Amino acid sequence: GEQVEQRPPHLSVPEGDSAVIICTYTDSATAYFYWYKQEPGAGLQLLMSVFSNVDRKEEQGLTVLLNKKDKQLSLNLTAAHPGDSAVYFCAVVGQGGRALIFGTGTTVSVSP
Amino acid sequence: NAGVIQTPRHKVTGKGQEATLWCEPISGHSAVFWYRQTIVQGLEFLTYFRNQAPIDDSGMPKERFSAQMPNQSHSTLKIQSTQPQDSAVYLCASKNSSYEQYFGPGTRLTVL
Numbered sequence: 001g002e003q004v005e006q007r008p009p010h011l012s013v014p015e016g017d018s019a020v021i022i023c024t025y026t027d028s029a030t031a032y033f034y035w036y037k038q039e040p041g042a043g044l045q046l047l048m049s050v051f052s053n054v055d056r057k058e059e060q061g062l063t064v065l066l067n068k069k070d071k072q073l074s075l076n077l078t079a080a081h082p083g084d085s086a087v088y089f090c091a092v093v094g095q096g097g098r099a100l101i102f103g104t105g106t107t108v109s110v111s112p
Numbered sequence: 113n114a115g116v117i118q119t120p121r122h123k124v125t126g127k128g129q130e131a132t133l134w135c136e137p138i139s140g141h142s143a144v145f146w147y148r149q150t151i152v153q154g155l156e157f158l159t160y161f162r163n164q165a166p167i168d169d170s171g172m173p174k175e176r177f178s179a180q181m182p183n184q185s186h187s188t189l190k191i192q193s194t195q196p197q198d199s200a201v202y203l204c205a206s207k208n209s210s211y212e213q214y215f216g217p218g219t220r221l222t223v224l
Contacts, residue, residue: 034212034213036215041217043116043118043203043215043216043217043218044203044205045215046213046214046215049211051211089155091155093211098160098167098168099145099157099160099168099171100147100155100157100205101157102155104154105154
């Protein structure tokens with residue numbers, strides 16, 4: 001079945017700098033892609049969703065790139081601020097549109 | 113919109129006791145998902161309901177775990193004879209006809 005690898009596991013970012021998280025998936029038929037943010041003690045907050053016909057999507061300081069050839073999904077946090085400190089998860093769902101398959105998470109720490 | 117509601121937020125049980133976790137999906141959402149989150153296994157899919165009908169329980173442990181959705185406003189996850197390895201954060205998500213799942217804050221289950 002589908003597998004999702006996520007890297008790096010940890011990321012320390014000075015405030016104002018950018019951070020990039022990359023996920024690699026295995027199933028070329030995967031249709032929907034997501035990025036979630038999890039703050040301590042909280043559930044998963046949906047940051048952005050991308051359909052497979054989109055290569056790039058930007059929203060509120062976040063850029064998601066989808067490289068279907070290499071089966072890679074990336075999240076770029078531009079001008080990071082301390083409020084961006086959290087664990088970030090990528091997730092994918094196949095054509096059936098059912099369960100999400102998650103990456104292993106990236107802990108982002110933004111230092112002032 | 114109150115979002116997905118999960119109760120209780122924290123539950124502590126003794127080994128062998130029963131635990132029932134509750135989820136109230138976003139009003140109007142037709143699908144409910146349950147996931148489990150642990151440090152070791154990460155985020156794992158458990159089960160999925162659509163229009164209150166069980167669709168996919170492929171992630172549910174075969175023994176001691178059961179889920180129901182008796183009406184469109186709530187779903188329950190029941191764990192009988194809880195074991196220490198059941199300790200985890202149990203997350204509920206709901207979605208409408210789109211492909212975006214919205215998560216509740218989770219229930220942290222601790223089995224002593």
